Amino acid sequence: MLSLTINDRSIEAAEGETILAAARRAGVEIPTLCAVKGLAPTGACRICVVEVEGFAGLVPSCSYPVAAGMKVHTHSARALDARKTIVELLLADHPDDCLYCAKNKDCELQDLAESLGIRKRRYRSSSQPVRLDVSSPGIVRDPQKCVLCGRCVAVCNQVVVNDVLDFGARGAKARIICDADRPMGLSTCVLCGACVEACPVGALVFKEQLNCMPDGRVQTTRVTCPYCGVGCQIDMHHKDGKYIYSTATAEAAELQPNQGMLCVKGRFGLDFLNHDGRLKSPLVRKNGQLEPVSWDEALDYTAGKLAAVKAAHGPDAIGFLSSAKATNEENYAMMRLARGVIGTNNIDHCARL
Amino acid sequence: MTNSMAEIAKTGVAFVIGSNTTWSHPVFGSMLKRAVREKGVKLIVCDPRRIDLVEFADIWLQQRNGSDVALLSGLQHIILKEGWEAADYIRERTEGFEDYRKSMEEFTPARVEELTGIPQDKLYAAAKLFAQSGRGAIYYCMGITQHSHGVDNVKACANLSLITGNLGVEGGGVNPLRGQSNVQGACDMGCLPNVLTGYQPITSPEAQAKFAKRWGSQPTALKVGLTATAMVPAAGDKIKALYIMGENPLVSDPNVNHAEKCLAKLDLLIVQDIFLTETAKIADVVLPAAAFAEKIGTITNTERRVQLSNKAFEPPAGAREDSEIIAGIAERLGAEGFPRTVADLWQEIVELTPQYAGMTYERLRLCGLQWPCPTPDHPGTPILHKEKFSRGKALLAPLTYRAPAEEPCEEYPIRLSTGRMLQHYHTGSMTRRAKVLDSLVPTGQIELSPADATRLGVRSGNRVRVITRRGSIVTFANVVERVAEGSAFAPFHFHESAANRLTNDALDPVCAIPEYKVCAARIERAEQ
Ligand code: SF4
Numbered sequence: 001m002l003s004l005t006i007n008d009r010s011i012e013a014a015e016g017e018t019i020l021a022a023a024r025r026a027g028v029e030i031p032t033l034c035a036v037k038g039l040a041p042t043g044a045c046r047i048c049v050v051e052v053e054g055f056a057g058l059v060p061s062c063s064y065p066v067a068a069g070m071k072v073h074t075h076s077a078r079a080l081d082a083r084k085t086i087v088e089l090l091l092a093d094h095p096d097d098c099l100y101c102a103k104n105k106d107c108e109l110q111d112l113a114e115s116l117g118i119r120k121r122r123y124r125s126s127s128q129p130v131r132l133d134v135s136s137p138g139i140v141r142d143p144q145k146c147v148l149c150g151r152c153v154a155v156c157n158q159v160v161v162n163d164v165l166d167f168g169a170r171g172a173k174a175r176i177i178c179d180a181d182r183p184m185g186l187s188t189c190v191l192c193g194a195c196v197e198a199c200p201v202g203a204l205v206f207k208e209q210l211n212c213m214p215d216g217r218v219q220t221t222r223v224t225c226p227y228c229g230v231g232c233q234i235d236m237h238h239k240d241g242k243y244i245y246s247t248a249t250a251e252a253a254e255l256q257p258n259q260g261m262l263c264v265k266g267r268f269g270l271d272f273l274n275h276d277g278r279l280k281s282p283l284v285r286k287n288g289q290l291e292p293v294s295w296d297e298a299l300d301y302t303a304g305k306l307a308a309v310k311a312a313h314g315p316d317a318i319g320f321l322s323s324a325k326a327t328n329e330e331n332y333a334m335m336r337l338a339r340g341v342i343g344t345n346n347i348d349h350c351a352r353l
Numbered sequence: 354m355t356n357s358m359a360e361i362a363k364t365g366v367a368f369v370i371g372s373n374t375t376w377s378h379p380v381f382g383s384m385l386k387r388a389v390r391e392k393g394v395k396l397i398v399c400d401p402r403r404i405d406l407v408e409f410a411d412i413w414l415q416q417r418n419g420s421d422v423a424l425l426s427g428l429q430h431i432i433l434k435e436g437w438e439a440a441d442y443i444r445e446r447t448e449g450f451e452d453y454r455k456s457m458e459e460f461t462p463a464r465v466e467e468l469t470g471i472p473q474d475k476l477y478a479a480a481k482l483f484a485q486s487g488r489g490a491i492y493y494c495m496g497i498t499q500h501s502h503g504v505d506n507v508k509a510c511a512n513l514s515l516i517t518g519n520l521g522v523e524g525g526g527v528n529p530l531r532g533q534s535n536v537q538g539a540c541d542m543g544c545l546p547n548v549l550t551g552y553q554p555i556t557s558p559e560a561q562a563k564f565a566k567r568w569g570s571q572p573t574a575l576k577v578g579l580t581a582t583a584m585v586p587a588a589g590d591k592i593k594a595l596y597i598m599g600e601n602p603l604v605s606d607p608n609v610n611h612a613e614k615c616l617a618k619l620d621l622l623i624v625q626d627i628f629l630t631e632t633a634k635i636a637d638v639v640l641p642a643a644a645f646a647e648k649i650g651t652i653t654n655t656e657r658r659v660q661l662s663n664k665a666f667e668p669p670a671g672a673r674e675d676s677e678i679i680a681g682i683a684e685r686l687g688a689e690g691f692p693r694t695v696a697d698l699w700q701e702i703v704e705l706t707p708q709y710a711g712m713t714y715e716r717l718r719l720c721g722l723q724w725p726c727p728t729p730d731h732p733g734t735p736i737l738h739k740e741k742f743s744r745g746k747a748l749l750a751p752l753t754y755r756a757p758a759e760e761p762c763e764e765y766p767i768r769l770s771t772g773r774m775l776q777h778y779h780t781g782s783m784t785r786r787a788k789v790l791d792s793l794v795p796t797g798q799i800e801l802s803p804a805d806a807t808r809l810g811v812r813s814g815n816r817v818r819v820i821t822r823r824g825s826i827v828t829f830a831n832v833v834e835r836v837a838e839g840s841a842f843a844p845f846h847f848h849e850s851a852a853n854r855l856t857n858d859a860l861d862p863v864c865a866i867p868e869y870k871v872c873a874a875r876i877e878r879a880e881q
Pocket residue numbers: 145146147148149150151152153176195198199200201203204
């Protein structure tokens with residue numbers, strides 16, 4: 001351990017720790033646009049620069065290690081000024097359509113501009129507008145809004161390891177590409193959606209988000225993915241009783257089985273909930289046709305028939321197939337019905353199928 | 354799984370067999386790939402297809418479908434011959450070593466090459482890598498279990514883990530990746546013909562008495578009931594009524610043509626589901642259920658983690674929660690005190706199931722708990738068998754090789770396997786009604802090797818007829834490099850070209866799992 005001061009407060013830090021990590025541990029917020037939790041810093045955005053006494057230039061706190069006796073100022077006039085200029089330059093070729101952007105009020109660039117007190121444009125870029133990439137069925141890319149933070153590239157290659165996104169060029173021509181610069185929909189993208197969750201701005205959004213502007217009625221509920229056995233935890237976003245889109249559960253993400261990831265099924269496979277074909281009434285076969293009936297009629301009919309089969313042929317003439325899609329409580333109920341009420345051990349589910 | 358998914362980062366070598374992980378368990382697939390890339394974890398992949406994970410593997414063993422016992426035993430033959438086994442572990446924690454060792458003698462690299470098609474030097478390299486890279490974790494999926502010798506395959510995996518001292522240690526283990534969100538929980542809840550909750554045997558009078566007392570009911574017979582794979586063929590015969598909740602056997606069962614005929618003979622078919630599935634269409638009663646996210650309840654994942662899933666919104670008007678429907682039927686059948694609410698059901702579960710006894714919804718809320726969790730202050734169990742096995746010492750089971758029930762022949766020359774795709778799930782009743790997934794893969798298909806496709810004169814997108822002894826389907830060819838010549842792979846999600854019209858309903862004699870993973874087929878170019 002060694003000690004240093006951050007904003008005149010004395011702080012203990014571990015050898016090799018970055019200034020950013022030490023500051024965050026001490027509860028001092030330094031903004032960043034490019035850092036991804038759990039990954040090595042890239043130093044791409046330079047928003048996290050801080051002033052260190054005795055250093056001529058500003059220092060990127062995300063990659064610079066602490067040293068004993070170091071005196072750091074995270075919010076000095078020079079640091080703030082540098083940050084402000086960087087953000088203003090990012091805004092120079094950023095479209096002004098915040099109101100229509102799916103990330104409005106949930107945008108890290110907006111937040112930064114606000115906290116740095118940016119109220120008017122000082123720079124305007126002359127670059128040509130870039131077209132949207134709408135080729136993917138689930139993800140919309142708006143390169144115009146991209147701040148080249150590289151988070152999407154980092155998660156795609158280092159976290160989900162799908163190796164699709166990369167920087168297409170560096171410097172003034174820099175942009176993000178899929179594979180060898182293919183439209184996303186024609187690339188090897190598997191639609192895990194990790195890049196969208198990583199993007200600090202509206203450059204990568206889920207298509208479903210575009211149809212539903214963030215307003216007070218959008219709610220989030222934590223559910224378990226209904227597909228495979230990984231049991232991913234999903235923050236399900238919904239409005240007025242309709243599913244909209246999914247993000248990986250943010251709460252204690254590192255403790256969840258999916259560690260902040262989802263696959264294409266958990267990500268884009270849940271809108272069956274809204275499907276018109278959902279069954280809405282019990283049906284009973286009458287004269288060869290399935291006809292809608294009331295719940296009472298359906299349950300009376302079902303119980304009556306089960307009782308009749310049991311009376312005529314014994315309990316073992318009845319079989320129960322429970323469900324690997326249902327909850328534990330429901331499976332238990334089915335098991336209790338089979339064994340405790342009908343009195344048969346003919347109960348199974350599709351574990352083998 | 355004996356161990357937890359996150360341990361992949363702490364293992365020395367991962368051994369993946371019969372699991373197309375990046376398609377069937379994609380998030381765990383990502384964890385695996387990251388462990389290889391970031392932590393230098395070694396990876397051995399055994400699969401007849403060149404699955405995506407092969408790109409990340411140190412060694413790929415391309416066995417013939419259905420020859421896994423030979424592959425796994427061949428590795429063990431080499432490990433034992435070279436003296437790479439964990440002798441202390443074998444002495445202290447296992448029994449039956451001598452018989453087992455003798456049974457491994459016949460699996461010489463030469464014989465294994467003959468049975469599996471794997472070159473001897475590759476097999477040797479894999480044995481060495483697995484035995485000498487520190488902790489070794491085995492991951493498998495239905496490619497191991499869905500065979501007429503599925504139980505032998507599983508035993509062969511367990512043996513490999515045991516002789517290398519990897520069971521009960523962090524970063525090791527024998528880890529079946531469970532295919533369905535709550536297949537673990539359905540088993541834990543006693544939805545099996547031979548056990549009550551928590552695997553308490555149905556043949557135990559004490560266990561039966563405990564449940565009968567709690568339920569105020571009569572114990573059932575002290576004999577094991579019928580499995581799903583026995584109930585369907587017995588339909589109309591021994592079985593007169595079938596109550597199916599949230600399953601779609603007319604797409605998922607082997608030899609669907611036969612299953613269809615059987616179910617038609619029932620006096621009563623009750624189907625409870627969220628859509629009018631293929632099976633619901635032929636039912637006598639259809640009961641509309643609430644889906645996940647429209648109800649609260651617990652789900653147990655592949656690593657035995659019991660997680661709470663919350664209610665986001667109401668089910669469609671007219672649909673009811675499964676638990677409410679079941680209680681309604683139980684009451685009409687005269688059952689008294691049948692639990693009506695999810696909370697009441699949960700209360701009974703924790704009372705009757707030792708592995709769940711220490712759990713409460715409150716404790717599950719943050720990140721669930723891994724069973725066994727016997728007391729309210731127990732932290733859960735990420736790794737099983739740490740100190741001892743449930744039977745004391747682990748039994749090393751002697752094994753012999755058995756060929757699949759059906760091998761290719763002149764009339765049916767192609768080795769056909771079935772399974773899942775990344776974009777779809779099981780019988781497709783949910784994923785095919787999801788817009789993005791449906792647009793990604795709207796139709797069924799069969800993966801063919803370029804060589805076989807050329808011989809048949811078909812290209813990707815052409816229609817082909819696939820024929821086995823049980824039935825035939827017409828579907829689209831997908832010509833891909835990853836399939837070996839002489840093999841084909843058909844995903845089973847598509848009812849209109851259901852791969853399970855083709856599959857073999859030959860069963861494993863012990864656990865009654867069908868042989869979905871290999872049968873003999875003929876493929877023809879169909880009218881376009
Ligand atoms: S698309 Fe988003 S995450 Fe990717 S570099 Fe641009 S701003 Fe960053």
